[in-house]
Amino acid sequence: MAGRFGLSSTAPATMIVTNTPAQDLAVTNLAYCSASDLQNYAVPGTKLFLALKLATGDSINIMLKVRLRAISSGHIALNAIQRRHARVSTGDKISVARFIPPDDFNLALLRLDLEFVKKGSKSEQVDAVLLANQLRNRFINQIMTAGQRASFEFHGTNYIFTVNQAVVEGRDTSNSVERGMISKDTYFVFETSNGSGIKIVNQREAASSNIFRQKEFNLQALGIGGLSEEFADIFRRAFASRVFPPHVTSKLGIKHVKGMLLYGPPGTGKTLIARQIGKMLNGREPKYGDEKLTYLLKLTVADLFADAENDQRTHGDQSELHVIIFDEIDAICKARGSTRDGTGVHDSIVNQLLTKIDGVESLNNVLLIGMTNRKDLLDEALLRPGRLEVQVEISLPDENGRLQILQIHTNKMKENSFIAPDVNLKEIGKLTFFSPLLR
16 A cells, blocks of 8 residues: 555554563654564565554554564563553554555654653753664654654663654655654654653754743733734744754755734734744844835835845854844835835835845745735735745624723723722723724
């Protein structure tokens, strides 16, 4: 049976699950069987993998090795983590089939979450470079799937990693099934949860993927209410590629989003979102351009991008992200030829912006954020892919969104007991206007 992720040329068979016969084998992430069973699945000239059918309907791929005299025919030895993942116990039967990895299956990036095997107050410092080299050598040619867990020993301490993300070279990162084979070129990024007791050090290239100042955001603390879905859409579409180190993005053939447009009625939070995004990003302080540019020369547009140009010229792919925010971008980027003021300033500004973000010498370290109430007035060339390609409508808040906004603006009053106990914000949310600018 040919499939997107490989070839299974044998009909599924059933094997009986047993324990891994030795402790040192439990940290190999391999499955073990008898010599006779290995012959049944062997394919000359290939690494032998089995696709284990899970109770959820999914499958995991495990490299199979022979263990002479230790395992009976018809049995497959899985370690505790593998059994837990497959939701089977010793003595259970599990469906297996041969899996032949397809071409171009090597992993470009493997993002792992680390934890101790034994939870406790212990703390350890882990060198990311040393650990990556060890895992790459130990698990070379093994297949990893998003959500998969495996145990390993590092400098005398036992750990478990969970695969948060597995990205195959040249494959679309939005692929719903993330799996691939570890190669000598696979890049590892390590993450830990708060309170894990594990401190990652020397994660040099991965540091460039930390584009946000913090991992989690409290939108209400940022003064943003009723826009959770819009925020999630922005992060997914505009920043997904920037979490990868530069050499990984080049392998994947990814082009970063360089511009986004926030549009919608007045008073819905477009400017607030843009300014908060600028504050949340690890990079230079945002620069702001506005309608005043219509009275200035095109040199002013060049000045906005000057720092980004110098940074990219000096540091290349390692340069910081430069955010440039244009409020009321429709005032300066109207459709070319629509303004007859005799100066050509508007047309010149549009041409300059297009050159900077999508020209021959375009910048890869820039994110342009524009806001407008009148998307229809903008020059169409600005909205094409590679320019302001991410376009998110910031619409009027629904009832729940209005409640969040009320909670934000009355938070200090509540903390200082200036709100009577009988005040019902939910009821007020039902009665409020959608936008203070649309009354």
